[in-house]
Amino acid sequence: MTFDWLLLAEVSLAGLGTGGLYALTALAFVIIYKATRVVNLAIGEILMLGAYAFFGFTATLALPWWAAALGALAVAGVFGAVTERLVIRPMLGESPIAVFMVTVGLGSILVGLVEILWTADPRRLPEFMPATPVFIGEAFLAPKIAYGFLVAAAVITVFMVLFRTWRGGVALRATAGDRAAAYSVGINVPGVFSLAWVIACVVAAGAGILVGAIGGISSTMGVFGLSVLVVVIVGGLDSVPGALVGGLLIGLIEALAGFYLGGEYKLLATFSLLVAVLMVRPYGLFGTREIERL
Amino acid sequence: MRIASAKESYAADEALFDSAVQRRWFAALLAALVLFPFAADQYWAFLACLAAINVIAATGLNILTGYTGLVSLGQAAFMGVGAYTVALLENRLGTPFFVNLPLAGLAAAAAGTVFGLPSLRVKGLYLAIATIAASFILHFVFANWDSVTNGVRGITVPPATLAGIALDTPFKLYWVIMPVAVLMLLGAANLFRTRVGRAFIAIRDRDISAEVLGIPLLRWKLTSFALASFYAGVAGGLWAYFFRVVTPESFPLILSIFFLAAIIVGGMGTILGGILGAVFMTLVPEVLKLLVGAVAPVWPDAVVLLSPVRTVVFGALIVGFLIFEPQGLAEMWRRTRRAFHLWPFRT
Amino acid sequence: MAADSPILEVDGLTLAFGGVLALNGVSFPVAPGSITSVIGPNGAGKTSLFNAISGFYRPRGGSVRVEGRAIDRLHPPERARLGLARTFQNIALFRGMTVLDNIKLGRHAHMRTGLLDALFYFGRARREEMELRREVEERIIDFLEIDHIRKAPVGSLSYGLQKRVELARALAMRPRVLMLDEPVAGMNREETEDMARFILDVREEWGVTVLMVEHDMGMVMDISDHVVVLNFGQVIAQGLPRDVQANPEVIAAYLGSGNVDDLRRRFAADARKVA
Numbered sequence: 001m002t003f004d005w006l007l008l009a010e011v012s013l014a015g016l017g018t019g020g021l022y023a024l025t026a027l028a029f030v031i032i033y034k035a036t037r038v039v040n041l042a043i044g045e046i047l048m049l050g051a052y053a054f055f056g057f058t059a060t061l062a063l064p065w066w067a068a069a070l071g072a073l074a075v076a077g078v079f080g081a082v083t084e085r086l087v088i089r090p091m092l093g094e095s096p097i098a099v100f101m102v103t104v105g106l107g108s109i110l111v112g113l114v115e116i117l118w119t120a121d122p123r124r125l126p127e128f129m130p131a132t133p134v135f136i137g138e139a140f141l142a143p144k145i146a147y148g149f150l151v152a153a154a155v156i157t158v159f160m161v162l163f164r165t166w167r168g169g170v171a172l173r174a175t176a177g178d179r180a181a182a183y184s185v186g187i188n189v190p191g192v193f194s195l196a197w198v199i200a201c202v203v204a205a206g207a208g209i210l211v212g213a214i215g216g217i218s219s220t221m222g223v224f225g226l227s228v229l230v231v232v233i234v235g236g237l238d239s240v241p242g243a244l245v246g247g248l249l250i251g252l253i254e255a256l257a258g259f260y261l262g263g264e265y266k267l268l269a270t271f272s273l274l275v276a277v278l279m280v281r282p283y284g285l286f287g288t289r290e291i292e293r294l
Numbered sequence: 295m296r297i298a299s300a301k302e303s304y305a306a307d308e309a310l311f312d313s314a315v316q317r318r319w320f321a322a323l324l325a326a327l328v329l330f331p332f333a334a335d336q337y338w339a340f341l342a343c344l345a346a347i348n349v350i351a352a353t354g355l356n357i358l359t360g361y362t363g364l365v366s367l368g369q370a371a372f373m374g375v376g377a378y379t380v381a382l383l384e385n386r387l388g389t390p391f392f393v394n395l396p397l398a399g400l401a402a403a404a405a406g407t408v409f410g411l412p413s414l415r416v417k418g419l420y421l422a423i424a425t426i427a428a429s430f431i432l433h434f435v436f437a438n439w440d441s442v443t444n445g446v447r448g449i450t451v452p453p454a455t456l457a458g459i460a461l462d463t464p465f466k467l468y469w470v471i472m473p474v475a476v477l478m479l480l481g482a483a484n485l486f487r488t489r490v491g492r493a494f495i496a497i498r499d500r501d502i503s504a505e506v507l508g509i510p511l512l513r514w515k516l517t518s519f520a521l522a523s524f525y526a527g528v529a530g531g532l533w534a535y536f537f538r539v540v541t542p543e544s545f546p547l548i549l550s551i552f553f554l555a556a557i558i559v560g561g562m563g564t565i566l567g568g569i570l571g572a573v574f575m576t577l578v579p580e581v582l583k584l585l586v587g588a589v590a591p592v593w594p595d596a597v598v599l600l601s602p603v604r605t606v607v608f609g610a611l612i613v614g615f616l617i618f619e620p621q622g623l624a625e626m627w628r629r630t631r632r633a634f635h636l637w638p639f640r641t
Numbered sequence: 642m643a644a645d646s647p648i649l650e651v652d653g654l655t656l657a658f659g660g661v662l663a664l665n666g667v668s669f670p671v672a673p674g675s676i677t678s679v680i681g682p683n684g685a686g687k688t689s690l691f692n693a694i695s696g697f698y699r700p701r702g703g704s705v706r707v708e709g710r711a712i713d714r715l716h717p718p719e720r721a722r723l724g725l726a727r728t729f730q731n732i733a734l735f736r737g738m739t740v741l742d743n744i745k746l747g748r749h750a751h752m753r754t755g756l757l758d759a760l761f762y763f764g765r766a767r768r769e770e771m772e773l774r775r776e777v778e779e780r781i782i783d784f785l786e787i788d789h790i791r792k793a794p795v796g797s798l799s800y801g802l803q804k805r806v807e808l809a810r811a812l813a814m815r816p817r818v819l820m821l822d823e824p825v826a827g828m829n830r831e832e833t834e835d836m837a838r839f840i841l842d843v844r845e846e847w848g849v850t851v852l853m854v855e856h857d858m859g860m861v862m863d864i865s866d867h868v869v870v871l872n873f874g875q876v877i878a879q880g881l882p883r884d885v886q887a888n889p890e891v892i893a894a895y896l897g898s899g900n901v902d903d904l905r906r907r908f909a910a911d912a913r914k915v916a
Contacts, residue, residue: 039419090617097365100419101558102616104551108609115602226426233423268434271427275412278424282416304774310762484762488754488770492746496735503733506695508721508750508814517756563737 009139011259012252017145019251020152021207021214025224026231026243027156028203033237034176035196038088039100042107043204044225050076050205051125051212051221052114058126065128069209073202080201084194107222115219122218129213148210155206156244163240168195176238227254230270234277236287245285310483327476331468339464345576346475347532352556352572353482353565354525359554360562361491362518363498364413368406368425370549371432372523375402376530377540378436381449384534391454391461391470391535398531399524405432406523413515417501429547436542448541451534461535471532478525483565494518498563555608559615561622570623578611579604646709648673648850649694649725649818654703656686656693656874663689665874666703671818671867676844676851678861681871682894687854688730690871691822694852695727696720707818722750724817728807728824730854734795740806741791744777747813773813781809784846785839801832808839812847819843821853825860833857837864862886870894 025047032040040046053075057068087106091099134146163169175182175192183189211224231250235242250270257269283289299313311317331339355369376398383394409428413421436443443449453462454470461467485491493514496504505511534540552575560571582604586596615622647670656664663686671677679687692698694705696717704711707723715723726747734743752773758766782788785805790798795806804824811819824840825833837860843849855861861868862882869879872894878885885891 105609105612109606112602112606267430271430275427278416481760485759488759488766489749489752490759495737499735499737505717508718510718
């Protein structure tokens with residue numbers, strides 16, 4: 001029996017496809033971390049919020065999918081602004097651990113609210129992506145994953161350009177570099193904080209719609225955030241390239257471990273990788289090393 | 295109004311309860327704990343046992359996170375190690391519980407030390423996330439090491455026995471769980487009267503300065519991990535005797551978050567905080583259940599909402615305490631006490 | 642002459658951060674029982690030198706010897722155990738502890754209480770803690786006149802008192818060489834004089850050698866036996882205070898001028914300014 005290379009290619013492609021969504025969500029995570037130094041453990045739940053908002057607009061209000069998607073993104077953006085103002089800003093200056101736990105609490109609140117509104121049962125999102133099979137060479141790729149990846153790649157590209165050129169993007173990068181200096185050159189730092197949360201929540205919600213379209217939605221889909229957490233730790237909390245490379249890498253490893261070893265090995269493989277990376281490079285592959293002073 | 299208590303020796307000043315009033319209150323509390331099961335029904339005895347188990351695990355986490363500043367999201371997994379140790383010892387060797395419980399603690403301490411190793415290289419949130427890895431890796435071991443853990447089916451645990459009596463009700467087990475909890479709390483309190491506790495706090499406040507002042511970080515960080523896991527292991531062992539079946543799903547990540555929430559709500563870095571937080575967080579879902587029971591006759595749908603509302607309240611408590619009372623219930627308690635001491639004056 | 646062989650000797654110490662040499666072949670002796678001061682303009686490498694002696698930084702070359710024994714391979718806690726006790730420029734007291742506990746912490750390396758002793762607070766733990774408490778009270782707290790604040794949280798204290806508590810903690814470390822990093826920085830004249838008196842008393846009563854980094858020229862010149870001048874990571878002069886003061890290179894480093902009287906005036910003005 002020879003090794004089935006085509007199968008390996010297909011599994012790898014599917015993994016990279018999912019990896020694109022990891023990268024997109026990780027980007028949302030990194031935006032918040034860079035601007036506000038908050039490790040947002042609720043990112044998975046915000047993703048879930050986006051997916052459920054989309055579900056609500058399409059299934060309950062029967063809006064067309066594009067209107068529902070815009071609505072869901074808007075809901076997430078408002079959520080981001082409100083959360084930043086009411087929950088995150090009062091925590092400015094508290095220990096990073098306290099802020100991190102606040103986001104854990106937020107995640108729990110979101111899960112509870114979604115279950116109150118829509119119960120804990122899994123649901124399917126309406127189909128809105130083309131269903132024609134996609135072939136890359138000979139390898140088959142599920143169309144939803146392929147289109148999901150394309151959308152993620154497009155959004156990431158747009159953001160990369162925006163960061164470099166748009167004023168808000170520059171302000172965001174300046175704030176990430178040095179908060180006090182940003183203040184002193186007249187950048188509206190609280191405004192940047194809000195902006196970062198709004199953008200990140202919108203991006204995460206968008207990822208949520210794609211993830212939900214591929215695998216359906218449920219109140220436990222926030223665990224997607226755990227994989228994203230691995231991605232950003234492996235890539236480096238404050239690194240956009242780290243989020244992208246990490247996303248693809250983790251997607252690939254999960255797919256390979258899941259297919260060749262069995263589903264229960266997915267998390268084992270990624271978390272083992274995480275521990276290994278932390279031991280060798282404590283600040284991730286691309287993260288900035290913090291220098292300690294006595 | 296109470297002004298001060300005069301002390302005549304350094305020993306008196308270093309005592310755990312440093313005034314006669316405090317000692318009397320402590321005696322009264324112990325008496326109440328002894329009398330409690332006779333006054334309570336099975337339900338309250340059950341809750342008391344559960345709360346005491348949670349207090350032990352939360353206090354362990356408090357030593358690690360509250361006092362040493364190392365955030366862990368692996369406490370539940372280490373509890374699992376203790377629970378499986380007890381289950382295996384009971385089923386395979388049949389050793390008595392007073393042997394099994396310390397062994398459960400030691401097994402968990404060993405696991406905790408291994409998973410504490412990243413703490414030497416990584417700190418803060420990176421460490422917190424590394425401990426999530428511990429949680430998943432141990433869960434994987436519980437679920438897949440079939441020959442030992444019986445896989446996802448789990449292991450049934452026979453009741454603990456003492457002098458031929460099976461401790462198979464909360465009322466009977468109370469006499470094991472509560473004394474163990476009290477002893478472990480006293481141990482934790484003692485710790486912070488010695489160089490060990492001071493080293494922990496110094497590491498939390500500024501580890502690199504602590505190192506230059508003569509504190510080997512490797513040794514004390516791992517000690518803190520081992521000790522926290524020992525507490526978790528004993529708590530897990532008691533849990534196994536209490537629920538009598540141990541499965542991989544008994545110790546999910548959310549339980550680790552529960553313990554972290556408990557010490558936040560109670561107050562990190564105080565022994566009292568671990569106690570208050572764990573008891574409070576154990577009782578909240580029960581209170582919600584009572585409320586739902588009360589409104590069920592007029593609003594039957596409330597029953598369906600119990601679980602999600604519990605999730606929301608859990609999250610809201612974490613967020614609320616962190617924003618409005620970051621020092622937790624222990625600080626509220628201190629304020630109340632101070633108000634009494636200063637009465638009739640106000641600060 | 643065996644009696645004068647240095648208790649601490651820094652020999653050719655070189656420390657680099659990336660491509661920048663923070664210390665470049667720094668050598669000087671610290672005679673037992675002396676007060677040795679390291680001075681130099683900001684960024685000269687004084688604190689880096691302290692951190693390298695403490696073992697917090699790993700030097701690229703050179704050696705540090707305590708009583709003739711090289712300690713380069715020792716970790717910071719082992720160096721502390723040897724009696725290299727220090728204070729920090731930016732006060733490193735532990736805010737979660739009282740003054741008393743902060744001071745007691747200094748003794749850590751000389752205690753043996755293990756985890757089990759501690760949990761039961763029995764036998765060794767109790768004995769050691771009681772001994773420590775007595776010694777801290779009778780030798781350190783009385784000596785430094787801080788008995789009124791022993792139960793206070795350190796965060797509530799004035800800057801001058803915090804510096805004094807740091808000195809107390811260093812004394813609890815059983816110092817053989819007491820390393821003080823800017824002990825009077827930011828203090829007013831009165832506090833500075835108090836601290837100078839404490840430093841002299843520590844040497845008299847405890848027989849401790851003092852190595853300090855300080856900007857206050859008045860104090861350095863008043864109480865030092867030996868002064869080492871650092872500039873750009875190199876020793877440009879060392880010797881008796883009056884010789885160093887007269888050294889043209891030192892004057893150039895500090896002032897860019899060759900006038901000794903001018904230097905004296907500036908030194909004095911410096912001291913005022915800090916006060």
